[in-house]
Amino acid sequence: MKESIICFIGGGNMASSLIGGLLQTGVSANNLRVADTNPNALASYFPIQTYNDNLQAIQDANVIVLAVKPQQMAEVAKSIATALPEHPPLFISIAAGIRIADLNRWLGKDRAIPIVRVMPNTPALVQSGASALCASTHVSKQQHELAENILRAVGLTVWLTDENMMDAVTALSGSGPAYFFLLMEILEKTGVQLGLPQETARLLTLQTAFGAAKMALESSEDAATLRARVTSKGGTTEQAINTLQASDIQALFDRALQAAQTRATSMADEYGEQA
Numbered sequence: 418m419k420e421s422i423i424c425f426i427g428g429g430n431m432a433s434s435l436i437g438g439l440l441q442t443g444v445s446a447n448n449l450r451v452a453d454t455n456p457n458a459l460a461s462y463f464p465i466q467t468y469n470d471n472l473q474a475i476q477d478a479n480v481i482v483l484a485v486k487p488q489q490m491a492e493v494a495k496s497i498a499t500a501l502p503e504h505p506p507l508f509i510s511i512a513a514g515i516r517i518a519d520l521n522r523w524l525g526k527d528r529a530i531p532i533v534r535v536m537p538n539t540p541a542l543v544q545s546g547a548s549a550l551c552a553s554t555h556v557s558k559q560q561h562e563l564a565e566n567i568l569r570a571v572g573l574t575v576w577l578t579d580e581n582m583m584d585a586v587t588a589l590s591g592s593g594p595a596y597f598f599l600l601m602e603i604l605e606k607t608g609v610q611l612g613l614p615q616e617t618a619r620l621l622t623l624q625t626a627f628g629a630a631k632m633a634l635e636s637s638e639d640a641a642t643l644r645a646r647v648t649s650k651g652g653t654t655e656q657a658i659n660t661l662q663a664s665d666i667q668a669l670f671d672r673a674l675q676a677a678q679t680r681a682t683s684m685a686d687e688y689g690e691q692a
């Protein structure tokens with residue numbers, strides 16, 4: 418991976434998390450490029466080569482990371498197709514919903530293009546991302562390893578054998594950081610309502626979230642057991658958990674994640690087959 422030239426098409430929120438994470442992990446700035454049609458998106462960027470012309474940016478790249486919005490993907494991919502060499506580089510698409518088959522059609526028409534579809538998340542910026550990967554049948558063993566190495570450099574990776582699982586992953590871990598950030602917002606605000614100074618509520622919230630995640634990751638016990646250890650019989654936690662369960666928090670999250678999964682699937686139809 419260290420020698421590969423990795424070119425990002427689209428330099429927004431998710432691309433900047435990946436680029437920042439890769440730089441932190443020691444990938445040379447000389448091997449990273451980013452192209453974006455909006456020069457403001459690149460203004461505050463890391464010290465890597467930036468382009469406003471996608472076709473110029475992809476020249477000699479070993480890996481092209483497609484990081485534009487799903488609705489822009491067809492147009493961007495079809496334009497890149499006009500400039501691909503005889504042996505196309507590895508494509509990594511991080512777009513929610515967009516299927517490998519559609520990407521291959523846009524990029525290659527009838528010829529096979531090596532594509533790895535990935536659903537990463539923004540904690541990649543601090544090497545704590547979680548990515549699910551799924552490879553097209555035309556991805557070589559080396560390209561498989563290359564994609565794995567790029568994403569593993571910024572966090573956990575899991576491979577999916579069934580691309581259909583990607584929309585569930587998008588609902589769980591792709592969107593997931595937002596659920597935890599929302600919970601942090603809620604806890605901090607509630608702490609203030611209970612009488613704590615804002616900064617005290619903020620710090621206690623963040624450290625509690627971090628501590629709970631670290632403990633769950635490092636423990637051999639499941640989350641339910643760890644929760645039980647906090648919940649003293651007749652104590653305070655029991656009151657809070659009972660209140661949350663009386664409002665059926667499980668059903669609320671079922672509906673929320675189903676809505677996200679359904680949206681990912683509908684984006685594939687909206688921006689894919691008809692595009």
Ligand SMILES: NC(=O)C1=CN([C@@H]2O[C@H](COP(=O)(O)OP(=O)(O)OC[C@H]3O[C@@H](n4cnc5c(N)ncnc54)[C@H](O)[C@@H]3O)[C@@H](O)[C@H]2O)C=CC1
Nearest residue numbers: 427428429430431453454455458484485486487511512513
């Ligand atoms: N934000 C997130 O947490 C995650 C996003 N994703 C996926 O990553 C992709 C990008 O999402 P974000 O970074 O959030 O969006 P964003 O809007 O922050 O970034 C997209 C960038 O693409 C640029 N762009 C638009 N048209 C272009 C073109 N023709 N050529 C080159 N660049 C162009 C835009 O100027 C913008 O900077 C999406 O497909 C999304 O589904 C996947 C996982 C998590």
Ligand SMILES: O=C(O)[C@@H]1CCC=N1
Nearest residue numbers: 512513587591592593
């Ligand atoms: O909200 C979205 O559509 C993207 C995909 C996962 C996270 N952000």
